Amino acid sequence: DTGVSQDPRHKITKRGQNVTFRCDPISEHNRLYWYRQTLGQGPEFLTYFQNEAQLEKSRLLSDRFSAERPKGSFSTLEIQRTEQGDSAMYLCATHRDRVFTGELFFGEGSRLTVL
Amino acid sequence: KQEVTQIPAALSVPEGENLVLNCSFTDSAIYNLQWFRQDPGKGLTSLLLIQSSQREQTSGRLNASLDKSSGRSTLYIAASQPGDSATYLCALSPGGYQKVTFGTGTKLQVIP
Numbered sequence: 001d002t003g004v005s006q007d008p009r010h011k012i013t014k015r016g017q018n019v020t021f022r023c024d025p026i027s028e029h030n031r032l033y034w035y036r037q038t039l040g041q042g043p044e045f046l047t048y049f050q051n052e053a054q055l056e057k058s059r060l061l062s063d064r065f066s067a068e069r070p071k072g073s074f075s076t077l078e079i080q081r082t083e084q085g086d087s088a089m090y091l092c093a094t095h096r097d098r099v100f101t102g103e104l105f106f107g108e109g110s111r112l113t114v115l
Numbered sequence: 116k117q118e119v120t121q122i123p124a125a126l127s128v129p130e131g132e133n134l135v136l137n138c139s140f141t142d143s144a145i146y147n148l149q150w151f152r153q154d155p156g157k158g159l160t161s162l163l164l165i166q167s168s169q170r171e172q173t174s175g176r177l178n179a180s181l182d183k184s185s186g187r188s189t190l191y192i193a194a195s196q197p198g199d200s201a202t203y204l205c206a207l208s209p210g211g212y213q214k215v216t217f218g219t220g221t222k223l224q225v226i227p
Contacts, residue, residue, distance in 0.1 A: 001144070004158075006158075012177035033214065033215065035217075040220075041219060041220075042119075042121075042204050042218050042219045042220050043204075043217045044214070044217075045214045045216070048214055056214060087211065089156075091158060091159070092185075093215075102150065102207075102216060103161055103164045104149055104161065105161065106151075106158040106159040106160070106161075107158050108157060108158040109157070109158045110202070
């Protein structure tokens, strides 16, 4: 069990480009969250999955953002037509248990810089 | 909607001091509360998890308490060290399929 893995750790892109982040959860962790964090702020919820089902999406998640979790394992977060305001750390967190929430485990995050 | 507040936003103390970080929340219907540490540019590391039926949890120099009736949790750090310098965040889970909500964090600096 190597923990939650996120890739890439840092992405620099030009405005208007598409970017995709990947999160590999801890084995058997069936719930997976995406959060966004800007400097000096706590993480803001974006979306989460129970296995392959996307259960909730934040209003922060505009239609330029899409997240998937095919087969209920790894997840991807894609941002289309990036804007400078998308620059942030994108954090993935996972935990086990279907109904009762347990301890939340975070990856190291993927930092996005939009020029 | 759950609102989570952490005060102070920043704290600077000399090495060796005992200190308390605060986390306040508006909805007492929580399943658990978790305290995290975040170093600059890094992800979050779990420190302590308190279930709603518990009053406190301890790990080494850290002690976290939970008072649902007053909507408060505290993280007590004993004999602070420069290596404790980081941002500390609390996160609340309402249980079931509901999402976890984070506070804005307290940035701690321990001066040698």
